[in-house]
Amino acid sequence: xxxxxxxxxxxxxxxxxxxQLNQEEIDELWKKFLQYPDYYRLFEVELHLRNxxxxxxxxxxxxxxxxxxxxxxxxEIRSWIYATAAAILIVIGLQFFTVPxxxxxxxxxxxxxxxxxxxxxxxxxxxxxxxxELDTAINESIVLAFENAPDLAISRFTQLLTEPLNPLQKxxxxxxxxxxxxxxxxxxxxxxxxxxxxxxxxENASIEENVFxxxxxxxLQMADYExxxxxxxxxxxxxxxxxxxxxxxxxxxxxxxxxxxxxxxDM
Numbered sequence: 001x002x003x004x005x006x007x008x009x010x011x012x013x014x015x016x017x018x019x020q021l022n023q024e025e026i027d028e029l030w031k032k033f034l035q036y037p038d039y040y041r042l043f044e045v046e047l048h049l050r051n052x053x054x055x056x057x058x059x060x061x062x063x064x065x066x067x068x069x070x071x072x073x074x075x076e077i078r079s080w081i082y083a084t085a086a087a088i089l090i091v092i093g094l095q096f097f098t099v100p101x102x103x104x105x106x107x108x109x110x111x112x113x114x115x116x117x118x119x120x121x122x123x124x125x126x127x128x129x130x131x132x133e134l135d136t137a138i139n140e141s142i143v144l145a146f147e148n149a150p151d152l153a154i155s156r157f158t159q160l161l162t163e164p165l166n167p168l169q170k171x172x173x174x175x176x177x178x179x180x181x182x183x184x185x186x187x188x189x190x191x192x193x194x195x196x197x198x199x200x201x202x203e204n205a206s207i208e209e210n211v212f213x214x215x216x217x218x219x220l221q222m223a224d225y226e227x228x229x230x231x232x233x234x235x236x237x238x239x240x241x242x243x244x245x246x247x248x249x250x251x252x253x254x255x256x257x258x259x260x261x262x263x264x265x266d267m
Contacts, residue, residue: 154181182218
């Protein structure tokens with residue numbers, strides 16, 4: 001990147017942090033972040049410094065507490081931002097340039113899925129009725145996950161798949177296996193169980209949205225962006241609690257794929 005381009009890029013980062021870019025300009029900036037991950041790190045540093053300033057804090061070497069000093073040192077703080085970013089580049093060295101261009105996109109995926117998303121069975125029985133043993137077994141397996149025994153929970157759920165489960169029980173067991181495998185970073189198995197769960201939503205849009213949201217994130221972790229986009233388009237179409245998050249990732253996938261196409265056409 002030429003010097004003038006770098007300066008323009010830095011100005012765009014500053015304008016973004018100030019909320020001065022429109023949506024088209026924001027999309028263009030994210031496209032550049034995908035092409036130049038080191039500048040994304042610079043962006044993170046600047047956001048951190050702005051947060052400190054907003055809270056009335058400054059780096060420790062600005063030790064004059066007076067208000068006038070704080071105002072007068074803004075230029076110094078800006079210099080510190082870029083000096084810090086440069087120091088990071090020196091320390092990490094070529095690692096910045098070995099980061100895949102799609103690293104930012106993959107980082108948008110869920111780090112893990114909250115255990116509160118595990119699907120249990122509501123058991124409402126009269127005093128005369130005996131709770132279904134499989135319902136109880138499913139809920140007991142969920143308890144194991146909450147008790148920090150995910151491997152044992154996976155084993156129990158896997159065993160339950162050999163039992164004569166009704167549609168709701170089968171769906172919940174597969175969903176739970178998908179979630180637990182996702183949290184174990186075994187995304188291939190997570191995809192297998194989430195895809196299997198898409199066969200039956202029990203006429204429940206919320207269940208359908210959950211399945212495709214987790215499936216989309218699994219594909220994102222595997223860098224299968226076409227499949228991730230397809231799953232997230234389904235999430236977006238359901239207009240549920242993940243609609244906005246799905247739209248954001250879809251837009252970033254489109255920007256990334258556009259940048260890849262542009263690079264290929266320039267070769």
